Amino acid sequence: MGYINNSKFYPLLAIESSCDETAAAVLDQGRCISNIVASQIPKHRPYGGVVPEIASREHMKAIVPVVKEALFKAGLTVNEIKSLAVTQGPGLVGSLVVGFNFAKALSFSLDIPCVGVDHVHGHILSIFLEEVASPFPYIALVVSGGHTSLYLVKDFLDIKLLGKTRDDAAGEAFDKGAKILGLSYPGGPQISRLAEKGDPKAFKLPRAWLPDTPLEFSFSGLKTAFLHLVRGLGEKSKVVLEDLCASFEQAICDVLVEKTIKAALEFKCKNIIICGGVAANKRLRRLMQEKACKKDIKVYLPRIEFCTDNAAMIGICGLHLLEYGKRLKIDEDVYSTSHGTKAFKVLEGE
Ligand code: KG4
Ligand code: ZN
Numbered sequence: 001m002g003y004i005n006n007s008k009f010y011p012l013l014a015i016e017s018s019c020d021e022t023a024a025a026v027l028d029q030g031r032c033i034s035n036i037v038a039s040q041i042p043k044h045r046p047y048g049g050v051v052p053e054i055a056s057r058e059h060m061k062a063i064v065p066v067v068k069e070a071l072f073k074a075g076l077t078v079n080e081i082k083s084l085a086v087t088q089g090p091g092l093v094g095s096l097v098v099g100f101n102f103a104k105a106l107s108f109s110l111d112i113p114c115v116g117v118d119h120v121h122g123h124i125l126s127i128f129l130e131e132v133a134s135p136f137p138y139i140a141l142v143v144s145g146g147h148t149s150l151y152l153v154k155d156f157l158d159i160k161l162l163g164k165t166r167d168d169a170a171g172e173a174f175d176k177g178a179k180i181l182g183l184s185y186p187g188g189p190q191i192s193r194l195a196e197k198g199d200p201k202a203f204k205l206p207r208a209w210l211p212d213t214p215l216e217f218s219f220s221g222l223k224t225a226f227l228h229l230v231r232g233l234g235e236k237s238k239v240v241l242e243d244l245c246a247s248f249e250q251a252i253c254d255v256l257v258e259k260t261i262k263a264a265l266e267f268k269c270k271n272i273i274i275c276g277g278v279a280a281n282k283r284l285r286r287l288m289q290e291k292a293c294k295k296d297i298k299v300y301l302p303r304i305e306f307c308t309d310n311a312a313m314i315g316i317c318g319l320h321l322l323e324y325g326k327r328l329k330i331d332e333d334v335y336s337t338s339h340g341t342k343a344f345k346v347l348e349g350e
Helices: 041-047 052-074 093-110 119-124 170-180 187-195 220-233 241-266 282-294 312-324
Strands: 012-016 021-028 031-039 083-089 114-118 138-143 148-155 158-164 271-275 298-300
Touching: 012 052, 012 093, 012 312, 021 052, 021 312, 031 052, 031 312, 041 052, 052 093, 083 093, 083 119, 083 312, 093 114, 114 119, 114 312, 119 138, 119 148, 119 271, 119 312, 138 241, 148 241, 158 241, 170 187, 170 220, 170 241, 187 241, 187 282, 220 241, 241 271, 241 282, 271 282, 282 298
Parallel strands: 012 083, 083 114, 138 271, 271 298
Antiparallel strands: 012 021, 021 031, 138 148, 148 158
8 A cells, every 4th residue: 555556656756775785776667677676785794794885885886787787677768767765874875876866867967756765664654565554553563783673653754753763773782782792783683583592581681661651762781791701701601602693682572572562552553563674573573463462563674685784765755755746856965864854754763
């Protein structure tokens, strides 16, 4: 239902370059007809995290080939594109400007409309890349390397922030936990894989419930407790690696699940969606479904390729913004944080 049939903006080319993935997608007549993602992870792995300058340079190399491939897979030439959607923020400035200026230049040379999209807004609407009946109103849990927030979503462009993390994002916590264990970047998938064979009750780790602000998150205490635990274990930590991963993963998932269900009950939402890179986590997906089912709440999970960063989600969001009348002005800039000038002021409360 998220795709608008017979839109004059089809075929729409979407571009995303906010962090360490260069992505392009084409949406046409109610379908995503190509979705290309070039990941830079191997380039950043030796440094244990994303190096902004390397990211920017890699986007420079990848942007033309990625857009060309997306057009090729869609069976279109660039002259057949009728509109553009591009991530405007938040993200790394040196990365954002590559996709943003590319889209601006294309819009100018082809004389077609272009719209700036908020990356988080894209994640929140990523469920519409799947076949879904109207899920409104729903609670969106955005969990990625840079964000951990809960939103009340009443419509495509009617979204309210309910709470976010005070410190680390959940993905960041996974990555830092992995670093403590000596695992390579990005840590989330590694912890997740090792945790499958471990005992989640083996080690006691703290959960920040924050009773005064129950829809906010905090993971820095968990990270510190985990650091002390692993240091205390010394060489033995290698022997109990799987149990450590399972206990750490369970501590993060418990908090994410509990608070999301609390938000759904408080705002009388029958639907929850989990989006962002950490939504690929199997334990999180399973736990959320188990707990929500008991409260008669349905959980929507975009397929993994739509959970991690992609341009298709930017396209679906851009399509709704274009239909609404939003256009990118030629002198507009990108923004790095969610406190910056928003692509469109829908994520109320940020
Ligand atoms: O949304 P995303 O691709 O990029 C950002 O916008 O941040 O999310 C990347 C984050 C990384 O922190 C990565 O460790 C985490 O998502 N991640 C996972 C899993 N797959 C990716 N965390 C836990 N379990 C996973 N299976
Ligand atoms: Zn993301």
